[in-house]
Amino acid sequence: MNEALIVLERNMADGKLDALLVTDPKHVYYLTGFASNPHERFLGLLLIRGEEPVLIVPALDAEAAQAASSVKRIVTHSDTDNPYELLKAQFGGTSPQALGIEKEHFSVSRFEQLAASVPAGSFSDIGPWLRSLRAKKTPEEVRRMKHAAELVEEVLRQGLAHVKAGVSEIELVAELEYLMKKAGAAGPSFDTMVLSGPNTALPHGVPGSRRIQPGDFLMFDMGVYAGGYASDITRTFAVEHVDAKLEEIYNTVLAANEAGLAASRAGATFGSVDKAARAVIEAAGYGEYFMHRVGHGLGMDTHEYPSLHGLNGDFIEAGNVFTVEPGIYVPGLGGVRIEDDVFITPEGPQTLTSFPKALTVLHL
The missing domain is CATH 3.40.350.10 (Creatinase/prolidase N-terminal domain)
Structure with missing residues (x-):
């Protein structure tokens, strides 16, 4: 038994x-x-x-x-x-x-x-x-989750090669989900999200027929199931050139992501992770544009215990796995979200995701 x-x-x-x-x-x-x-x-x-x-x-x-x-x-x-x-x-x-x-x-x-x-x-x-x-993952569960993260990151790498002039959001979704199966995943762990331009201001937007254009920010939120366990990653890119305001927003979200990861330690509260990331965004003047919790538990389900909102006073324990995904979403302009999967060890946080987070410009 x-x-x-x-x-x-x-x-x-x-x-x-x-x-x-x-x-x-x-x-x-x-x-x-x-x-x-x-x-x-x-x-x-x-x-x-x-x-x-x-x-x-x-x-x-x-x-x-x-x-x-x-x-x-x-x-x-x-x-x-x-x-x-x-x-x-x-x-x-x-x-x-x-x-x-x-x-x-x-x-x-x-x-x-x-x-x-x-x-x-x-x-x-x-x-x-x-x-x-x-809530407390075994070494075997963490190994499977790391594998799921590696698979989705390889899919993202390959998928970026399909960002070309005239391609639509939904066409990129179709390509990514094909690549997931081809890479050996059981399938997406949730509906793959690709949003562009002003659509990136929708935290849970639905990919559609909008075609990628120079000056867009392009957001990928995706994950796969592998070995019964899920991954979940979000990365945001610029297309051709970077709007100065969006670059400021990007750098703010990146700093908030790093602050949330640094706060993810055994003995701290789940709420403190949200507060650490939110403080960075509020200090930059974008507090009203970060309207969701900073993360959620991850495992056999894409969303499971814990909920990382600012009022959660439960304590982080070694073995927990959750996401850290702050975002800023400005209607009419665009948005940025950067999401990592983090495993809590007795020594501190270990990110299961490793895809680069520095602002990258894609060329059509």
Whole structure:
């Protein structure tokens, strides 16, 4: 049994729960090594106190589960079975007094089906336990995330060669996502963003038909999945020449990015990272144009715990991985964001991303 399962069983005993049911496919993968997209079918890992864990999978995934899962007791269900009755059978016909579930993952409909078949005395949320486990990455997880970062940076390097006169934002997106697959990534970890000119003032703009022009700033926000883990990087470039105001904005964001990275140390609060980056931007007179948090947790999900906003008083711990991505967005002019992925070691921050950050001018 892996360490995470041991911790969950200990939490179950300490929390006086009779059983735990894990249903988020990413968490099933995290705890068992079996990766699956069950679509509408039921997938669950059941831990009953004092018993061997049970992995419940659709019958069509049985062979894959047996090959990949560290949990060897596997129960399957067909498309005509009621999986909740199968779940009930694992309790020997009785119902647990206290059952832990992932409340954020259960829809109302699925919870009603669960409660009808397994009418536990109480249902407790185990989401915080899983969040705590995932927040501290193992060396193997960090290795996979570093690999995902290296892949996306190579894609960005190759993608820059396609920035030519007349090319549109969406055409660059198509080229980048083709290169991701060609490089060996499972795919993009979120919708690839390429924005140009005034569109760079939209923090979450949608790439469209606008064609790249001299004098534009060109923003790439992209990531890939590799080995089950995500990367996330943003770099901003100038096209042909640099507007003086945009150059000032760029240098301010770069200084804020470096300040945020320097503040990313075990024992500090997550909020202090946001404050360190924001102070640089505010001092330069652009505070109103930095309207989002400085970063977010990164791992099996592109956005996971923690949220690096200024009011987050939770403490950074060795093993955390998160992004540092300050930005300035001036409507009608343009914007800049510079984003790195950072892993916290006992000695300090280690950036998993290494793509150069000095302002670069691209020539069409």
